Amino acid sequence: MTGPFLLLHPDDNVLVARATAAEGTEVALEGGMVRLTHSIPMAHKIARAAIAVGETIRKYGMPIGIATVDIAPGAHVHVHNIRSGYTASVVLQDADGRSG
Secondary structure (H helix, E strand, O other): OOOOEEOOOOOOOEEEEOOOEOOOOEEEEOOEEEEOOOOEOOOOEEEOOOEOOOOEEEEOOEEEEEEOOOEOOOOEEOOOOEEEOOOOOOOOEOOOOOEO
């Protein structure tokens, strides 16, 4: 990948913006060139390839969410089209020691 996007892990299905990418920016993906239909803020994600509704979103090789709609290659991947896939694996405590 070239341009303003970075692949953080080979298993990721998203790329992360190293800088704000303007609408119209062309991005080389494995499936071919795509043109961004929206500006993508720095540190936000785009789909590396098509992501189907229900598919797990992976960043740093780890699951970070689940697609709530089909996401086209190069589309912005954010809270408007994914839901959390996190499950509680630890119990968090407030400063006073109460579980929350």
